[in-house]
Amino acid sequence: MKLEDKIKKDAIIRMFHVNRKYGSVYALKDINIEIKKNEFVFITGPSGAGKSTLLKLCYLEEKLTEGQIIIDGINISRILPKKIPFLRRKIGIIFQDYKLILTKTVFENISLVLEVSGHKISYIKKKVRSILRTVGMEEKINSYPLGLSGGEQQRVAVARAVVGNPEIIFADEPTGSLDKITAKKIMELLKSFHNRGTTVIIATHDNFLINNSYGRVISLKNGKIIKN
Amino acid sequence: MILLINRAITDILNNKFLYIVSIFTITISIFIVSMFTLFFVNTNKIMDSWEKGIKIMAYLKSDKNIEENRKKILNLYGVKEIKFISKKNALNLLKKQMKRQSSLFTNIESNPLPDAFEIKMINFAKNHKKIDVLASQIESLPFIDDVEYGEKWIVKYINIFNLFKFTGYGICVVFFITSIFIVVNTIKLIFYSRKEELKIMRLVGATDNFIKNPFYISGVFQGFIGGILGILILFIIYLMVLTNVDKEFILDFINVRFLSFYEYIILILCSIFSGWFGCYIALKKI
Numbered sequence: 272m273k274l275e276d277k278i279k280k281d282a283i284i285r286m287f288h289v290n291r292k293y294g295s296v297y298a299l300k301d302i303n304i305e306i307k308k309n310e311f312v313f314i315t316g317p318s319g320a321g322k323s324t325l326l327k328l329c330y331l332e333e334k335l336t337e338g339q340i341i342i343d344g345i346n347i348s349r350i351l352p353k354k355i356p357f358l359r360r361k362i363g364i365i366f367q368d369y370k371l372i373l374t375k376t377v378f379e380n381i382s383l384v385l386e387v388s389g390h391k392i393s394y395i396k397k398k399v400r401s402i403l404r405t406v407g408m409e410e411k412i413n414s415y416p417l418g419l420s421g422g423e424q425q426r427v428a429v430a431r432a433v434v435g436n437p438e439i440i441f442a443d444e445p446t447g448s449l450d451k452i453t454a455k456k457i458m459e460l461l462k463s464f465h466n467r468g469t470t471v472i473i474a475t476h477d478n479f480l481i482n483n484s485y486g487r488v489i490s491l492k493n494g495k496i497i498k499n
Numbered sequence: 500m501i502l503l504i505n506r507a508i509t510d511i512l513n514n515k516f517l518y519i520v521s522i523f524t525i526t527i528s529i530f531i532v533s534m535f536t537l538f539f540v541n542t543n544k545i546m547d548s549w550e551k552g553i554k555i556m557a558y559l560k561s562d563k564n565i566e567e568n569r570k571k572i573l574n575l576y577g578v579k580e581i582k583f584i585s586k587k588n589a590l591n592l593l594k595k596q597m598k599r600q601s602s603l604f605t606n607i608e609s610n611p612l613p614d615a616f617e618i619k620m621i622n623f624a625k626n627h628k629k630i631d632v633l634a635s636q637i638e639s640l641p642f643i644d645d646v647e648y649g650e651k652w653i654v655k656y657i658n659i660f661n662l663f664k665f666t667g668y669g670i671c672v673v674f675f676i677t678s679i680f681i682v683v684n685t686i687k688l689i690f691y692s693r694k695e696e697l698k699i700m701r702l703v704g705a706t707d708n709f710i711k712n713p714f715y716i717s718g719v720f721q722g723f724i725g726g727i728l729g730i731l732i733l734f735i736i737y738l739m740v741l742t743n744v745d746k747e748f749i750l751d752f753i754n755v756r757f758l759s760f761y762e763y764i765i766l767i768l769c770s771i772f773s774g775w776f777g778c779y780i781a782l783k784k785i
C-alpha cells in the first residue's frame with residue numbers, strides 16, 4: 272500500500288478548502304487538514320482565529336460556506352439532516368461553558384448520551400457509574416450542576432463526552448476557566464481516553480497546556496492555518 | 500419506552516402551571532362539547548318520539564264514496580293504515596274526552612264535525628319534511644276538505660331545535676379549536692423555555708423523535724385528563740340537576756339519560772386528539 276493511500280485510510284477527519292464566512296468576513300479560509308485515527312491534536316491560535324468555528328463545523332453546529340469535511344468516511348457537507356444525530360453519536364464534545372443541563376442531575380446529564388442511542392436502563396446505570404468513577408465524580412452522581420465547582424462541572428462534561436465511547440473527542444477550551452491543577456487533571460483524563468484509542472482534538476489558546484503535553488499542533492490566525 | 504414516559508412525566512412536573520392551564524382549557528372545552536352532546540342526544544330522542552306519534556287527520560267533504568276514497572289515499576307513498584272516523588263517532592269521542600264539559604254539547608242541534616280519515620304512516624315517512632309532502636298530497640285530493648296533523652307545532656320546534664343544533668356545532672368547533680391552540684401555545688412555551696437544553700440534546704446525538712416524543716405524550720396526557728375531567732364535571736352537574744328536579748316530570752315527559760359508553764369514548768378520543776394535534780402543530784416547524 273502506498274504511503275498516501277495509507278494516510279487516507281487512517282484519516283478520520285479530512286478537510287478540503289474549507290471556508291466559513293459570516294457576511295463578507297471569513298472566519299475560516301481555505302483550511303486543508305487531515306487528522307489520523309487516535310491522533311492527539313491541538314488547534315491553537317489567538318481569540319478570533321477560528322478555532323471554535325472549526326470544531327463547530329465538525330460537529331455540525333455550524334454550516335460550511337464552501338469546501339468539504341469528511342468525518343469517518345461521511346461527507347458532512349452533504350449529510351442528510353436525519354443522519355446528523357447518528358454522526359454526532361460517534362463524537363464526544365466538551366464545551367468551554369460545559370453546557371450541562373441545569374435541571375438535570377449529574378447522572379441524568381451523562382445518561383442522556385446513552386439514552387439517545389437507545390441503551391437499556393440497566394446498562395446506562397452501570398456505564399454512568401463506571402465513567403463517573405473514572406473522572407472521580409461518583410459521589411456527586413445525584414448533584415445538580417449548579418451545586419458543583421467549575422472543575423467538577425468540567426469533569427462531568429468530560430464524562431458525558433466519553434460515556435458513549437466516541438471515536439473522536441472535540442474539546443473547545445476544556446481548561447479555559449479552570450485553575451492549573453484542575454486543568455492538569457482534565458488533560459490527564461483526555462490523555463487517558465486518547466490512550467484507549469480515541470482521537471482527541473482540543474481547541475485552546477493556552478500555550479502552557481500545549482507545552483506540557485504531547486500531540487500535533489495546528490495553529491490558526493485570522494481564519495488561516497499558519498503552522499501545521 | 501419507560502425512559503420516554505419518565506421524560507414526559509418529568510417534563511409535566513417541571514412545567515406544572517402551564518400544563519394545569521392547558522388541561523383546564525381542554526376540560527372546559529370537553530365539558531361544553533359533552534353538554535351539547537347530552538342535550539342533543541336527549542332532545543333528539545324526544546323529537547323522535549314526537550315524530551313517531553304523528554298522525555294525519557284528513558277531513559272529508561260530504562262525499563259518500565268512503566271506500567273508494569280510502570283506496571286513493573292508501574295508494575299514496577308513505578301511508579300505512581287508514582281508519583275512517585264518521586262524524587257520529589267523532590262526536591262521541593269528543594264527548595267522551597270532554598266529560599266534564601258535557602254541558603257544552605247539550606245545545607248542539609246538528610253534528611258540526613266532518614267525517615274524517617285518521618292516517619298512520621310507515622316509519623320511513625315519519626319525518627316532518629315527508630309528512631309535509633304527504634299532507635299536501637292528501638289535501639290536493641278533491642274529496643278532502645282539510646288536512647291537519649295535530650303536531651304541526653312539532654315542525655316549528657324541530658326548526659328551533661335544528662337552529663340550536665347548528666349553533667351547538669359551531670360552539671363545539673370553536674371550543675375544540677381553542678383547546679388545540681392552548682395546547683399549541685403550552686407546548687411552544689415549554690419548548691422555547693427548554694431551548695438550550697434541547698440544543699444540548701441534539702448535540703449529543705438526540706434525534707427529532709427523541710426530542711419530540713415526550714411532548715406528544717404530554718399532549719395526549721393533557722387531552723386524556725382534560726376529557727375525563729370535562730365529562731366528570733358534566734356527570735356531577737347532571738346528578739345535581741336530577742336530584743333537584745321533579746322526578747315525575749323527568750320520567751314521564753323527558754326521560755333523560757346520560758351519555759353512553761360509546762359517546763364517552765368518542766369524546767375522550769376527541770379530547771386526546773386535540774392534545775396530540777396541538778402538539779403536532781406546535782412541533783411541526785421546530
